[in-house]
Amino acid sequence: MIKTVKLTYASLNCRNVRKMVDYYENVIGLTVVESTNGDTFYLSTGLEHHNLVLTSSENSELSTIGFHVSADENLVEIQKNLKAQGIQSELKHDFQPGVHELLELEDPDGYKVHLLQKIDMPAPGFKKNSICPQKLGHIALGSLNPELATEFYMKVLNFKHTDRIGERAIFLTCNSDHHVLNISKFGHKMMHHIAFELKDSSHHTLSADFLSQNGKALSWGPFRHTAGHNLASYHHDPELNVIELFTDMDQFIADLNYFDPRPWHAELPMRPKVWENNCTWYDNFEKNITDYVLDKVQLTK
Numbered sequence: 001m002i003k004t005v006k007l008t009y010a011s012l013n014c015r016n017v018r019k020m021v022d023y024y025e026n027v028i029g030l031t032v033v034e035s036t037n038g039d040t041f042y043l044s045t046g047l048e049h050h051n052l053v054l055t056s057s058e059n060s061e062l063s064t065i066g067f068h069v070s071a072d073e074n075l076v077e078i079q080k081n082l083k084a085q086g087i088q089s090e091l092k093h094d095f096q097p098g099v100h101e102l103l104e105l106e107d108p109d110g111y112k113v114h115l116l117q118k119i120d121m122p123a124p125g126f127k128k129n130s131i132c133p134q135k136l137g138h139i140a141l142g143s144l145n146p147e148l149a150t151e152f153y154m155k156v157l158n159f160k161h162t163d164r165i166g167e168r169a170i171f172l173t174c175n176s177d178h179h180v181l182n183i184s185k186f187g188h189k190m191m192h193h194i195a196f197e198l199k200d201s202s203h204h205t206l207s208a209d210f211l212s213q214n215g216k217a218l219s220w221g222p223f224r225h226t227a228g229h230n231l232a233s234y235h236h237d238p239e240l241n242v243i244e245l246f247t248d249m250d251q252f253i254a255d256l257n258y259f260d261p262r263p264w265h266a267e268l269p270m271r272p273k274v275w276e277n278n279c280t281w282y283d284n285f286e287k288n289i290t291d292y293v294l295d296k297v298q299l300t301k
């Protein structure tokens with residue numbers, strides 16, 4: 001069994017890579033550690049060689065997700081085990097800067113998955129004059145076949161499932177975070193969003209102000225989700241990828257099958273469950289504020 005332990009990086013193809021680098025460097029606050037050929041840029045949140053790779057391309061899309069596997073694992077043995085399951089993979093050496101050895105395979109939707117044990121840690125540190133998240137937290141995928149994708153991540157990469165939102169979304173983790181991936185049914189392959197973890201709830205206010213000062217409007221939130229209870233806000237990067245900034249994500253103790261208790265949990269212990277909606281602060285999150293105003297007009301006639 002492969003012991004996947006951490007989401008390490010995501011690679012995005014970009015139509016205007018310079019504009020994207022400028023945004024992720026100067027608004028989000030990552031640090032460019034290295035670039036190759038002037039068209040691929042490796043950005044770090046603060047420790048590892050890269051947590052985000054931006055590559056110039058004709059298309060704007062997620063291409064690759066990189067995961068750390070346990071230091072006890074052996075990539076050659078993993079490759080043999082994958083082959084025994086009928087899954088093709090390729091061992092690559094010095095395929096990208098900062099990672100000497102990785103195993104590349106594809107998930108059922110065709111996203112490249114990189115498994116690695118080590119990545120260089122130049123530790124450029126955390127910036128001060130930008131949002132400056134603590135880490136790359138999770139990726140939300142829209143899948144052509146969510147059942148197949150979920151089976152792949154659970155059976156092949158040893159992810160566990162925590163919550164669901166109806167039949168729409170399933171949340172998967174490979175460590176204590178409530179989710180490292182979530183997979184939704186949208187009828188087509190897409191990256192729904194990519195999420196960075198902030199320091200604390202006050203960081204949401206500072207981030208929203210900083211985005212506003214840089215001409216970026218929030219498109220959703222901040223509010224507290226049901227599944228994961230993360231306090232989240234959403235906006236768009238220059239190529240309209242949805243970016244989530246979050247804090248307070250539930251911490252899952254898999255062996256006990258419950259989440260570390262928090263004051264905002266409506267049930268104690270809070271265990272994995274199926275939620276009806278995805279927001280704790282609104283009883284009807286889809287409803288527009290104008291509808292509520294009109295409701296009062298109707299009720300007081």
Ligand SMILES: [Fe+2]
Binds near residue numbers: 138140193195244
């Ligand atoms: Fe998210």
